Amino acid sequence: MISASPSSILTLPDRWQTEVAAHISAGEAILASLELDLDHRLHFQQGLLLLSENRLLACEAGSQGVWKSWELRTGLRLQHHDHAGVATLELIAQEDEPVLLASWRYTLEHNVAALRLIEKFDKQVDAIATGLPPETEEFVACPTCKALLEPGQEECPICTRELHTPPSTWTLFRLWRFARPYRWQLLTGFLLTLASTGATLVPPYLTMPLMDEVLIPFQNGKPIDWPLVGMYLGGLTVAALLAWVLGWIRTYILALVSERIGRDLRTTTYDHLMGLSLEYFGGKRTGDLIARLGNETDRINVFLSLDLLNFATDVLMITMTAVILFSINPWLALVTLLPLPFIAWLIHFVREKLRTGFERIDRVWAEVTNVLADTIPGIRVVKAFAQEKREAERFREANQRNLAMNDRLNKTWSVFSPTVTLLTEIGLLVVWVFGIWQIAHNNSTVGVLTAFLAYIGRFYTRLDSMSRIVSATQRAAAATKRIFDILDHVSSVPQPVNPRPMPQVTGQISMHDVGFRYGNRSVIRNLDLDIQPGEMIGLVGHSGSGKSTLVNLICRFYDVTQGSVRIDGVDIRSIAIADYRRHIGLVLQEPFLFFGTIAENIAYGKPEATRAEIIAAARAAHAHEFILRLPQGYDSLVGERGQGLSGGERQRISIARALLINPRILILDEATSAVDTETEKEIQKALDNLVLGRTTIAIAHRLSTLRKADRLVVMDRGQIVEIGNHDDLMAREGHYYRLYQAQQRNNAEIVSEGDNE
Amino acid sequence: MSKIEFTLARNRSGRLVCTLADGSVHANITPVRAFPLAAPNEGLALMSQDGHEIVWVDTLDELNPDQRALIDSELTGREFMPEISRLNSVSSFATPSTWSVTTNRGTTAFVLKGEEDIRRLPNNGLLIADNHGILYLIADRKALDRHSRKLLERFL
Numbered sequence: 001m002i003s004a005s006p007s008s009i010l011t012l013p014d015r016w017q018t019e020v021a022a023h024i025s026a027g028e029a030i031l032a033s034l035e036l037d038l039d040h041r042l043h044f045q046q047g048l049l050l051l052s053e054n055r056l057l058a059c060e061a062g063s064q065g066v067w068k069s070w071e072l073r074t075g076l077r078l079q080h081h082d083h084a085g086v087a088t089l090e091l092i093a094q095e096d097e098p099v100l101l102a103s104w105r106y107t108l109e110h111n112v113a114a115l116r117l118i119e120k121f122d123k124q125v126d127a128i129a130t131g132l133p134p135e136t137e138e139f140v141a142c143p144t145c146k147a148l149l150e151p152g153q154e155e156c157p158i159c160t161r162e163l164h165t166p167p168s169t170w171t172l173f174r175l176w177r178f179a180r181p182y183r184w185q186l187l188t189g190f191l192l193t194l195a196s197t198g199a200t201l202v203p204p205y206l207t208m209p210l211m212d213e214v215l216i217p218f219q220n221g222k223p224i225d226w227p228l229v230g231m232y233l234g235g236l237t238v239a240a241l242l243a244w245v246l247g248w249i250r251t252y253i254l255a256l257v258s259e260r261i262g263r264d265l266r267t268t269t270y271d272h273l274m275g276l277s278l279e280y281f282g283g284k285r286t287g288d289l290i291a292r293l294g295n296e297t298d299r300i301n302v303f304l305s306l307d308l309l310n311f312a313t314d315v316l317m318i319t320m321t322a323v324i325l326f327s328i329n330p331w332l333a334l335v336t337l338l339p340l341p342f343i344a345w346l347i348h349f350v351r352e353k354l355r356t357g358f359e360r361i362d363r364v365w366a367e368v369t370n371v372l373a374d375t376i377p378g379i380r381v382v383k384a385f386a387q388e389k390r391e392a393e394r395f396r397e398a399n400q401r402n403l404a405m406n407d408r409l410n411k412t413w414s415v416f417s418p419t420v421t422l423l424t425e426i427g428l429l430v431v432w433v434f435g436i437w438q439i440a441h442n443n444s445t446v447g448v449l450t451a452f453l454a455y456i457g458r459f460y461t462r463l464d465s466m467s468r469i470v471s472a473t474q475r476a477a478a479a480t481k482r483i484f485d486i487l488d489h490v491s492s493v494p495q496p497v498n499p500r501p502m503p504q505v506t507g508q509i510s511m512h513d514v515g516f517r518y519g520n521r522s523v524i525r526n527l528d529l530d531i532q533p534g535e536m537i538g539l540v541g542h543s544g545s546g547k548s549t550l551v552n553l554i555c556r557f558y559d560v561t562q563g564s565v566r567i568d569g570v571d572i573r574s575i576a577i578a579d580y581r582r583h584i585g586l587v588l589q590e591p592f593l594f595f596g597t598i599a600e601n602i603a604y605g606k607p608e609a610t611r612a613e614i615i616a617a618a619r620a621a622h623a624h625e626f627i628l629r630l631p632q633g634y635d636s637l638v639g640e641r642g643q644g645l646s647g648g649e650r651q652r653i654s655i656a657r658a659l660l661i662n663p664r665i666l667i668l669d670e671a672t673s674a675v676d677t678e679t680e681k682e683i684q685k686a687l688d689n690l691v692l693g694r695t696t697i698a699i700a701h702r703l704s705t706l707r708k709a710d711r712l713v714v715m716d717r718g719q720i721v722e723i724g725n726h727d728d729l730m731a732r733e734g735h736y737y738r739l740y741q742a743q744q745r746n747n748a749e750i751v752s753e754g755d756n757e
Numbered sequence: 758m759s760k761i762e763f764t765l766a767r768n769r770s771g772r773l774v775c776t777l778a779d780g781s782v783h784a785n786i787t788p789v790r791a792f793p794l795a796a797p798n799e800g801l802a803l804m805s806q807d808g809h810e811i812v813w814v815d816t817l818d819e820l821n822p823d824q825r826a827l828i829d830s831e832l833t834g835r836e837f838m839p840e841i842s843r844l845n846s847v848s849s850f851a852t853p854s855t856w857s858v859t860t861n862r863g864t865t866a867f868v869l870k871g872e873e874d875i876r877r878l879p880n881n882g883l884l885i886a887d888n889h890g891i892l893y894l895i896a897d898r899k900a901l902d903r904h905s906r907k908l909l910e911r912f913l
Contacts, residue, residue: 037865042837044863085891086837092770100771105834108889284873360913363872485871521890717808 016048023067028052032117036061038105049104051120074129078118089114172477174484178264182257189254196246197316202239204454206232212447258305266297269486277493278557287373288366296479303476311469314462321459329448335434336456339427350416357409359478364405368398493559499576505568505583506533507664507695515562516549523549524718536696538706541715547699551667555584585658589670591650598627599634601653605661621656622686648679655686668698672705703740763812765827773831775803775811783811788828840894844905872912
């Protein structure tokens with residue numbers, strides 16, 4: 001526990017230090033503090049709430065240093081609730097009726113501090129009531145999740161794992177992580193590039209002596225020196241062949257490497273994606289994720305293999321050319337290279353213009369794919385409500401936005417290449433003019449001028465292709481960022497650092513003070529539940545009462561925001577996720593069948609299962625017979641949504657799937673609600689086999705299907721309101737009774753309607 | 758529609774108490790707008806503690822001044838959607854990014870988890886959710902100053 005010493009003031013933010021020191025008496029220890037960041041009108045203002053041993057001190061937000069204090073006494077309590085991200089903390093005195101003494105507001109950012117303060121406050125008030133000193137805890141628990149903290153650990157590692165450090169803007173360099181395994185191939189590729197670029201620079205150099213020593217003397221009446229010509233032409237041929245071979249090997253090696261990097265990038269991203277929690281998938285759209293994994297890795301790939309390579313070649317070429325030009329004729333070289341700064345400036349200018357453009361085009365493009373990802377799975381709804389026109393319109397609009405964005409960018413982009421060409425022409429003109437002038441003054445030769453013209457012809461095309469790197473880099477950087485957005489995302493259901501092995505479980509589940517918040521909505525609050533091994537629990541309640549959320553918490557699809565879920569006394573957050581889920585069998589309302597054979601689908605959770613095991617599971621799930629009636633038996637193919645099979649048949653396959661892994665804990669989430677009564681009976685028989693001897697948690701809308709449950713847990717708005725068996729709950733005439741009566745009435749109506757027909 | 762017959766009062770623990778024409782008394786009443794964004798002045802429900810609708814008000818204008826004052830005061834303490842008037846700075850253009858903003862409720866900073874937390878509203882409006890689920894409103898992004906628009910553009 002924080003020791004009762006003045007040093008605990010040090011944990012306050014700096015700006016409060018002096019002010020607090022002025023308002024507390026000497027030796028008065030601060031037990032807890034809460035920074036307030038909102039005033040009563042909900043404006044952002046600073047305030048502070050402090051708890052000392054015998055009073056509560058507050059500097060109201062926005063009050064400019066007005067302090068109030070309340071002596072601690074029995075009957076005082078702090079109560080907090082939140083709505084839409086704003087929490088209210090109320091100090092209430094219990095007299096003949098509760099009286100509100102004061103209230104404070106803060107954003108949920110400070111919720112942890114608030115919970116800690118409330119906890120301390122309650123302890124102090126209890127101590128005053130009983131006259132005993134407040135119990136000191138041996139273990140410190142995180143106020144949010146109640147996980148035990150190490151001594152001296154201020155913040156809970158589980159709660160602070162959501163780091164808000166943005167990825168660096170130098171995202172492209174992060175690709176090095178993927179390039180590193182191939183560094184030797186990359187180095188070879190680079191050296192080959194160097195050599196082949198050198199080879200391509202030889203031919204223009206040879207035109208110089210050819211001109212000055214052979215052709216011009218010939219024009220002046222000297223005969224042609226054939227052996228010399230042969231040597232020069234031979235040199236040209238060798239240089240061309242060398243450049244060809246080296247370029248070929250280089251391109252091949254680097255293309256291989258880049259494909260491998262692309263593969264690694266895709267698989268790593270997918271692996272990471274699979275490890276993320278359901279919360280992540282809930283917030284993302286399928287089209288967007290598919291686009292990221294498909295197009296964007298491809299774009300990075302092209303960038304690495306083509307664009308970057310070309311760029312390296314270009315830079316080398318330019319440098320080497322410049323060196324050669326200067327060695328031949330420094331003055332002419334200087335004039336030739338004069339437009340370079342202009343081009344560099346132009347590139348820089350356009351880079352600024354294009355930088356944001358490509359990222360925005362990507363987003364707009366994702367919007368286009370999102371329309372597809374939305375409507376194609378929902379095509380039945382679209383058609384049923386005759387909204388084809390509207391969806392087509394939506395798609396047209398998305399395309400229109402994409403077009404508009406591209407149009408805007410192309411305006412800048414299109415002017416770029418012609419400008420580079422224009423500069424090339426001007427550069428050539430300058431070289432011609434200066435070259436002729438130099439020749440006229442006998443400072444240069446025709447051969448030198450020819451060589452220069454040959455060189456800078458290549459030189460400026462290089463600059464032109466170099467300018468393409470601008471857009472390629474931007475696109476690749478944008479793509480890299482979006483890939484790393486996935487890779488940097490830490491799963492909100494993290495793997496424990498030192499997972500506890502869990503080879504066997506008995507199936508005892510206990511939930512203690514569980515709370516769960518989805519966004520700013522509190523879905524489950526202060527829930528306590530103990531489930532014995534082998535017990536069958538039926539979860540009932542209106543839709544939206546938190547039943548499915550509770551099941552998601554038990555499966556650890558989400559982590560509790562408060563409290564803990566324990567299995568055999570072990571917090572499930574300390575068990576490796578895969579290790580834990582192996583003990584859980586899940587049968588969902590809407591069974592999902594993967595593309596593949598029925599046998600593969602049954603063995604999904606245990607791919608190494610033998611055929612006999614698969615058949616045994618199918619028999620137990622009452623699926624064996626209908627499978628045999630299919631043309632190819634267990635080898636029949638089923639599609640994405642299990643086309644060709646009825647809802648009940650698919651459900652029984654998913655029950656067989658759960659049976660095969662022989663889990664200790666079984667979760668049935670509305671497993672029978674999507675089928676008719678006849679099929680339900682079949683499924684019920686299958687389920688009866690399934691639940692035997694396992695801890696079972698069943699959610700069912702039809703209360704009749706929960707007859708076998710040992711206990712029924714009735715939930716309402718995120719809390720357990722009743723627990724007991726059917727008869728108890730009926731006798732109590734509470735929530736369950738009303739639910740049951742309502743269903744009976746419904747059934748009776750259906751039956752009587754049937755009679756009238 | 759005639760005036761709704763109910764009286765409102767605040768009890769000592771600071772909660773609203775609603776008494777209906779039939780004499781039934783409901784404590785801990787919460788006023789809730791049905792369309793807080795699209796039509797804040799139309800459709801208001803008074804919800805009981807256990808989440809049932811007690812009174813439905815078609816438009817806020819039908820309320821008498823006393824009721825209106827109590828409901829308004831309750832709503833101001835409950836509705837929290839700061840309207841951003843200026844983006845002062847953002848920590849990075851890659852998310853998660855910390856935004857420093859000036860709002861109609863003072864300046865503050867919040868963390869934007871991802872671009873998908875920016876929701877588009879009709880008429881160039883934006884609704885931005887921070888990492889704690891607090892919603893920030895930009896009524897018309899075209900009406901922001903140049904600096905803010907430039908920063909914002911990078912996230913859209």
